Amino acid sequence: GAVVSQHPSRVICKSGTSVKIECRSLDFQATTMFWYRQFPKQSLMLMATSNEGSKATYEQGVEKDKFLINHASLTLSTLTVTSAHPEDSSFYICSAKRTGVHHGYTFGSGTRLTVV
Amino acid sequence: ELKVEQNPLFLSMQEGKNYTIYCNYSTTSDRLYWYRQDPGKSLESLFVLLSNGAVKQEGRLMASLDTKARLSTLHITAAVHDLSATYFCAVELEGNTGNQFYFGTGTSLTVIP
Numbered sequence: 251g252a253v254v255s256q257h258p259s260r261v262i263c264k265s266g267t268s269v270k271i272e273c274r275s276l277d278f279q280a281t282t283m284f285w286y287r288q289f290p291k292q293s294l295m296l297m298a299t300s301n302e303g304s305k306a307t308y309e310q311g312v313e314k315d316k317f318l319i320n321h322a323s324l325t326l327s328t329l330t331v332t333s334a335h336p337e338d339s340s341f342y343i344c345s346a347k348r349t350g351v352h353h354g355y356t357f358g359s360g361t362r363l364t365v366v
Numbered sequence: 367e368l369k370v371e372q373n374p375l376f377l378s379m380q381e382g383k384n385y386t387i388y389c390n391y392s393t394t395s396d397r398l399y400w401y402r403q404d405p406g407k408s409l410e411s412l413f414v415l416l417s418n419g420a421v422k423q424e425g426r427l428m429a430s431l432d433t434k435a436r437l438s439t440l441h442i443t444a445a446v447h448d449l450s451a452t453y454f455c456a457v458e459l460e461g462n463t464g465n466q467f468y469f470g471t472g473t474s475l476t477v478i479p
Contacts, residue, residue, distance in 0.1 A: 284466070291474070295469075299466060347465070
């Protein structure tokens, strides 16, 4: 149980275009989802926390207008990278908190974004 | 600002040897997680430590938590090549919008035959 599906796993896009990444909890409800970014050989940096039905909370230094997060249902959160640039190329990972389960965090499989 | 630091950042060890990875964090928390990451992959959960003095073991790995010292350790016993990966600790904190994870700097482990 407790599977989080992240899609796509890899995406290549041109500079200036937008890319949407989906994070879906398959067999549980997730009131809270988290989005992380990981540059090569570095740690995971929390970008934002999204709660179902409300606006996401962004970490300091993360542009909310560039990284649009929508958490419209208890099983789906999306991250849209708008007007992508090569410096946005990174590994993006989502995590879902199982509602009502203490310490129940499940990570998605990650999305490798390359902006050319 | 919370800091979560791991030591060492890089570790190369021979098969059969023992070693310990350290995770220090800068604020009060009694919830500490350990994850493994293989190249190009997401995170695999290893341990969840939820109280001071917690110790958990799985195979050749053992994790412990000292909340007073704000220190967690991941001990590797008789390393094998399959343990080569990057290991992260993560501290869970309560925030205004819910709990959040903050990851350590990571330890890249290479086990040499």
